[in-house]
Structure formats: structure tokens, C-alpha cells
Amino acid sequence: MITTNEFRTGTTVTIDGDAWQVIDFQHVKPGKGAAFVRVKMRNLCSGAVVERTFNPGERMPKAHIDRREMEYLYENEGMYVFMDLETFDQSELDKETLGNAMSFIKENNKIGVMVYQDKIIGVDLPNAVELVVAETDPGIRGDTATGGSKLATMDTGYVVKVPLFINVGDVLRIDTRTGDYIERA
Template identity: 60%
Template sequence: MISTNDFKTGLTIEFEGDVYQVIEFQHVKPGKGSAFVRSKLKNMRTGAVVDKTFNAGEKIPKAHVDRREVQYLYNDGANYYFMDMETYDQFEMTKEQLGDAVKYLKDNMIITNLLFKGQSIGVDLPNFVELEVVETSPGIKGDTASGGSKPATLETGMVVNVPFFINVGDVLQIDTRTGHYIKRV
């Protein structure tokens, strides 16, 4: 059990029969009444974010989430297949379980699998991935890095806005937290 006074960003808790991660929290001490903790919690299974207010000092079970390195192998259209890097066991996850992570997965990519009570609840991606541009309109001579943007389709099918000087075949660094273009590699 953990007290709501000990909340910190990234902490995982069991709440209402599911696993949640603390995204934001704020301790509030009003002039009248008792103190409370206002928080934003992200459901680790579904990705949904909920606002929840707890009484200060309230006890909540801490969720123990195991993290294991896995390698992304391939997908067959419906399922995505991974291999545990320690045991070499292969397992599959659905598109719904992975959520937005499918936009960043490349063959043989190493990511972190999140396990709760032996069941996979999602994946943690690196903060940045490098993806190749497979389709974009050609740049026009004289375009600079500071002016405007155009859409570019990456090797995973994801579409991002990039500066005009980016061409087909360029490898880009993409931020997996925001989905934005960072730089050309």
C-alpha cells in the first residue's frame, strides 16, 4: 500500500480493479476542510486518462509492473509478434493492446514489454525512433528549414509534417511521445 501523499509521476497503482500510472498530481490544502490530492491517472491497458481526487493520506495498493526487453518480429495484419530477449519465447499482441505504438514499430526493433501479474498490458517505446520517408512531394529549390511544412509518409505508414527540404529516402528522427518530426538523420 502507498499513501496518496507519496504520489510521484510514473508511479503505477491498482485502482478500481485495473492498473493506472500517475501522470500528474497536485497536493491541495484549502483554507477550510481537509487536504486532498488531485491526480490524472492513465489506464495502462486502455490508455484512457481519468481525473481522480483522493483524500490526503488515503492508502492505495501499489501495482508491481515488470518490464522485459522484447524484439518486435512482424505482424500478420491482425496480430503483432514479439520475442522475449531473455527466454526467446514468442508471443503476440493485438493492435488494440499496442495502441499508438503500432505507428512506430519496425522489424527487429527492441522495446520494453510491460507485464502485470504475468499478463502483457502494453509496451514502452524509446523516446525517439528513426524512420525512413517512403512518400512525400518533392522539395522546391530555395526552400529553407524555417519555412512551412508538407506531409510525409514513413515506412510504418505513419504520416508526419516535415520541412520542405525532406525527400523520399531520408531517415528522420521522430518523437514517440508527441509523434512530431525532430530532425533528419
């Protein structure tokens, strides 16, 4: 059990049989009346984001999210096939479960998968991934005074803004949280 006073960003709790993750929290002590905890939470099963208020000290069960390492194998008719590296069981995930994660995952990549009550509820991407530039316009020599940018299509199909000096075949580090270019690898 965990109390609302112990909430931190990333804490997972069980409410009405679903796993919820705390995105943001705030302890509010108004000048008049009782204190309360305002929490922004995401349902890990459905992806819904809600704001709720709780009394301080309210107790609820902690959600136990298992993390397993799996390997992405291939895409089959809109379903993405992953293999558990310990048991070699294969699981299919749909685009709704994965969100925009497939923009950063290539075949044979090993990634962390979040499992709640034997059901895969999402993936844990690293903070940055390395992708290869598949297509971009050539940079124009001498056009760097403005510090401009251009669009580049990565080998996964993801499109990102990059500096003008980036060329096809360059390996780039991309931030998976924001989707922005970080640096050349």
C-alpha cells in the same frame, strides 16, 4: 504500500485489482475544509483515464510492473507477434493494446514491454526513433523563405510534417510522444 502524499507522475498503484498509473496530481489545500489530493490516472489494463480525489496519507498497494525486452517479429491478421529475448516465447498483441506504437516500430526492432500479472499491458517506446522517408513530394528550390513544410510518409506508414528540404531515403528522428519531426539523423 504507498501513500497519496508520495504520488509522482508515473507512479503505479493497484486499485480494485487493476494497475493504475498517475498522469498528473495536485495537492489541494482549500481555505476551508480538509486538504485532498486530486489525481488524473490511467488504467494500464484498459487504457481508461479518470480523475479521482484521495485523502492525504491514504495508503494503497504499489503496482509492480515488470519490463521485458522483446523483439517485434511480424504482423499476422491484425495481431502483432513479439518474441521475449530471454525465453524466446512469442506473444501476440492487438492494435488496441499497442495504440499508435506500431507507427514507430519496424520488424526486428527491440522494444521494452510492460507486463502486469503475466499479461502484457503495453509497450515502452523510446522518446525518439529513426525512420526512413518512403514517400514525399520533392522540395521546390527557393521556396524556403516562408519556412514551409510538407507531408512525408515514413517506412512504417506513419505520415509526418517535415521541412521542404527532406527527400525520399532520408533518415529522420521522430518524437514518439508527440509524433513530430525532430531532425535528420
